[in-house]
Each structure stands twice: as structure tokens, then as C-alpha cells.
Amino acid sequence: MGIYSVYIINKAGGLIYQFDNNIPKTEVEKTFSYPLEMTLKIYDDKVVVAFGQRDGIKVGHRVLSVNGINATGRCLEDGRDIMEMLSQEANYPVAIKFGRPRLSTNEKIMLAGMFHSLYAIACQLSPMPQSSGIQGIETDTFKLTCSQTLTGIKFVIITDPKQTGHDLLLKKLYEIYADYALKNPFYSIEMPIRCELFDTNLQQAVEMAERLGLTAS
Incomplete structure (x- = not known):
């Protein structure tokens, strides 16, 4: 309150x-199997949830990290493109942390x-x-x-x-x-x-x- x-x-x-x-700081981490059960999109150079909210993950939340590697915009700190990585079945299961973006x-x-x-x-x-x-x-x-x-x-x-x-x-x-x-x-x-x-x-x-x-x- x-x-x-x-x-x-x-x-x-x-x-x-x-x-x-x-x-409030809102962060949710969940492990997903292939295919990903929600729709992601690029908005303002960030990967955000566009459809399929669940388990505390809301539409508008952005990807904060993947498998413990922090996201910097649409890419991870190691340079990999998040959308490309999540589109490949070989990378699953994958742990994704979502959070509410600051304005x-x-x-x-x-x-x-x-x-x-x-x-x-x-x-x-x-x-x-x-x-x-x-x-x-x-x-x-x-x-x-x-x-x-x-x-x-x-x-x-x-x-x-x-x-x-x-x-x-x-x-x-x-x-x-x-x-x-x-x-x-x-x-x-x-x-x-x-x-x-x-x-x-x-x-x-x-x-x-x-x-x-x-x-x-």
C-alpha cells in the first residue's frame, strides 16, 4: 500500500x-518449453509481451533476462538476439524473467x-x-x-x-x-x-x- x-x-x-x-518492482521468472506459450514483440527496442499473459506475467511486461543473462534492449548481454533465440527449439527449455518496464x-x-x-x-x-x-x-x-x-x-x-x-x-x-x-x-x-x-x-x-x-x- x-x-x-x-x-x-x-x-x-x-x-x-x-x-x-x-x-512496486514486479518481476516474474518462469521456465518455458517449446513452443513459447505467449506472443512477444519488439517495442521501443525492447522485447515485450503482446499476448498470452499468465502466471503473473502481464501484457506489456518486458524480457529482463534469459537463462540468467540480462537483456539489454532486444539482445542479451552476450550479443544474442532474444527473438531469434526464442524461435529455435534447440534452446528450450528456457528460463525467462519478465518485469514491468519503468516509464x-x-x-x-x-x-x-x-x-x-x-x-x-x-x-x-x-x-x-x-x-x-x-x-x-x-x-x-x-x-x-x-x-x-x-x-x-x-x-x-x-x-x-x-x-x-x-x-x-x-x-x-x-x-x-x-x-x-x-x-x-x-x-x-x-x-x-x-x-x-x-x-x-x-x-x-x-x-x-x-x-x-x-x-x-
């Missing part, structure tokens, strides 16, 4: 701040823009005027909570579904943004936030909210 990450998105949909707090900076920027668009679509789909847009999305593995200010800044937190205190944390994040970003003479609104005091206070607020959420549960 806990708070996984924080995103701050400006009114144009640009990601101006992102903080990862406690991202790159570019992927986080892209996802922030996509969420901004979905938020706007939700406002348009609402039959009632002045819709608040997307305030929350909950799945079996995480919960997304969003708050938008009057100036269009969106604060988004990703947490464990059982974490509590979302509204209090969002309010605290806005106070930190007002105190350490907007009042900073060197900060231009809508631009990425780069301020050590902002970082420190945000991290402290997240840690405190995580402890209170654990206590409340």
Missing part, C-alpha cells in the same frame, strides 16, 4: 513536474498529454454544464485521483487502491505549489518546476500522507 507517483500538468497539457515515490521521461510526457485530452473529452461528454472532468479512476491495482485548479493546473496522484487521504494530499500539493513555485521569482508559470525547496516539501507531504493513509486503514 502507498502513494506511487505525482504528476502536475499545466493547462496546455504539458507535464511540468513528476515524482515517483514507491513504484521513460518521454513516455511520462506523452501520458500526461493523453490524460489532459481525456479530461477535456470527459468534460465535453458530460450532459451537465461545467463538468469537473475526471476526478478519479480506480482499478484492481491502482487508483488515480485528479484535482484541477481554477487556472487549469492539474494535480494527479497514483496510489494503491486502499490508500486514503487523497483529497488532503491534493490540497497540500496545491499549497506547496503556491508557496514554492508561484512565489518563486525565478519561476515562469506553465514551465517545468525546478526548485529544491519544492522537491523537499512535496516529498515530505507524500511521505506524511502515506503514513497517515496506512494508519487510517
